[in-house]
Structures are given as structure tokens and as C-alpha cells.
Amino acid sequence: MxxxxxxxxxxxxxxxxETTMHCLVSCHFVKQCWNIQMPDMQWEDETDFSDWxxxxxxxxxxxKKAEVVTLCWHIWKSRNDLIWNNNPSSVNKVVAxxxxxxxxxxxxxxxxxTVPLQPQVEGDGAPIWxxxxxxxxxxxxxxxxxxxxxxxxxxxxxxDSDGLLVAAKTLFNSQLVAPLMAEALGIKEALSxxxxxxxxxxxxxTDCLAAAQxxxxxxxxxxxxxxxxxxxxxxxxxxxxxxxxxxx
Ligand SMILES: [Zn+2]
Numbered sequence: 001m002x003x004x005x006x007x008x009x010x011x012x013x014x015x016x017x018e019t020t021m022h023c024l025v026s027c028h029f030v031k032q033c034w035n036i037q038m039p040d041m042q043w044e045d046e047t048d049f050s051d052w053x054x055x056x057x058x059x060x061x062x063x064k065k066a067e068v069v070t071l072c073w074h075i076w077k078s079r080n081d082l083i084w085n086n087n088p089s090s091v092n093k094v095v096a097x098x099x100x101x102x103x104x105x106x107x108x109x110x111x112x113x114t115v116p117l118q119p120q121v122e123g124d125g126a127p128i129w130x131x132x133x134x135x136x137x138x139x140x141x142x143x144x145x146x147x148x149x150x151x152x153x154x155x156x157x158x159x160d161s162d163g164l165l166v167a168a169k170t171l172f173n174s175q176l177v178a179p180l181m182a183e184a185l186g187i188k189e190a191l192s193x194x195x196x197x198x199x200x201x202x203x204x205x206t207d208c209l210a211a212a213q214x215x216x217x218x219x220x221x222x223x224x225x226x227x228x229x230x231x232x233x234x235x236x237x238x239x240x241x242x243x244x245x246x247x248x
Contacts, residue, residue: 156190
């Protein structure tokens with residue numbers, strides 16, 4: 001039986017044992033990245049990476065947390081690129097890619113979180129489910145993210161004005177996405193189904209306020225999530241009898 005020989009020596013400096021702490025924090029190369037990106041970082045003499053990271057994660061400074069995690073991630077990527085692709089990086093490259101990612105991330109966050117609260121739609125935020133009115137149907141959509149097997153599941157249920165089940169379907173998509181993205185994808189599925197639904201008025205209900213608000217706003221979002229939001233917006237625009245509602 002063949003065994004893959006794994007070296008325990010740090011592939012970056014070829015001098016010290018590669019522990020997590022060495023690989024991400026204390027290697028000579030890595031330390032230069034930290035000194036440029038985060039010169040104010042407090043350096044305790046921790047030997048264990050989780051002990052070193054604990055105060056950062058406990059801090060309420062979101063910007064600092066994002067910087068630390070992003071730099072760790074880019075250091076790890078550059079180390080893997082060296083091992084698997086024989087592609088050595090430089091301190092400047094690691095810092096530059098970290099900064100670029102942070103800028104994109106911050107822009108995406110601010111675009112999303114500055115979505116103004118839209119005026120409440122009639123029936124928005126209802127704590128209990130209410131039957132649709134006459135000639136109205138409600139489509140409830142729910143999404144769940146699964147680890148085993150990896151993917152996202154949607155459950156879409158259509159009920160009429162008597163509260164009776166008209167149709168239901170469950171879908172599974174084997175891509176791993178964040179919960180908010182999963183909700184947006186679920187809403188898109190529900191909206192795509194509306195063409196085939198009878199009724200003068202259709203209300204699509206989601207229990208995800210953030211997704212509902214993002215779709216209702218006209219705020220441009222340049223991200224993967226933003227693309228799904230755009231698709232939902234254009235479906236809503238086309239399907240004039242359909243509205244989106246948030247339910248608790
Ligand atoms: Zn090293």
C-alpha cells in the first residue's frame with residue numbers, strides 16, 4: 001500500500017514545524033503579511049492558534065474580525081498554491097488579494113445592509129398564517145440548507161381561499177449556499193411557479209425578512225445573491241398579480 005508522504009516542515013520557510021499557529025501567524029513570511037495589513041495587532045506569546053484567535057472572535061469589532069479571518073484565509077490559500085501548484089507567492093500579493101477581497105466584501109455588505117426598510121405590505125409580519133381572501137391564493141416557501149447530502153431544499157405549498165392545499169412540491173438543489181441565498185432561491189422557485197397558478201391574486205410568503213426586503217428594494221447588488229434578487233424582481237414585475245409578503 002502506498003502512503004503519501006506529508007512533510008511536517010513548513011513549506012514556506014522550510015525551517016520550522018508546520019503547526020496551525022506557525023502556518024497562519026508566526027512563520028517569518030506570514031508575520032510580514034500581518035505587520036503590513038494589521039500593524040496594530042496585539043501579539044501575545046500564544047502557541048495555540050485557537051487561543052490566539054479567541055480574543056479576536058470575542059471582540060465586537062466586525063471590521064477587525066473580517067480582516068483577521070480574511071488574511072488567515074489568503075495566507076492559507078497562498079500556502080496551498082505553493083504546495084499543490086508549486087506557485088510561490090509574495091507578501092505583497094497576499095496583502096493585495098486580502099485587501100481586494102475585503103473591499104469587495106465591505107461593498108457587498110454595505111449595499112445589502114443599507115437597503116432601506118420598505119413600507120410594510122398589507123399582511124406583512126403576520127405572526128400566524130391567515131387564509132387567502134376570495135379569488136386569492138397563497139404560496140408559502142421555505143428553504144433549508146443541508147450538510148449531508150450537501151445542498152439546499154425548498155418546500156413550496158399553495159393554498160386557496162378555503163385554506164385548502166392546492167399543490168405542493170419539494171425541490172433539492174445540490175449546491176451549498178448560505179441560508180439567505182437559499183431563501184432567495186426558494187422565492188425564485190415559487191415565483192417561477194406562479195405562471196401555472198390560477199387565481200386573481202397570488203401572494204408569495206417567505207419567513208425571511210432580509211430576502212423579502214432585498215427583493216422589494218431597487219438597490220443594485222453586485223453579487224451572486226444580487227443576481228438571484230434581480231431575477232426575483234423581474235419575475236415580480238412581469239407577474240403583476242403576484243406580491244411578496246413576509247410572515248413570521
Ligand atoms: Zn514557516
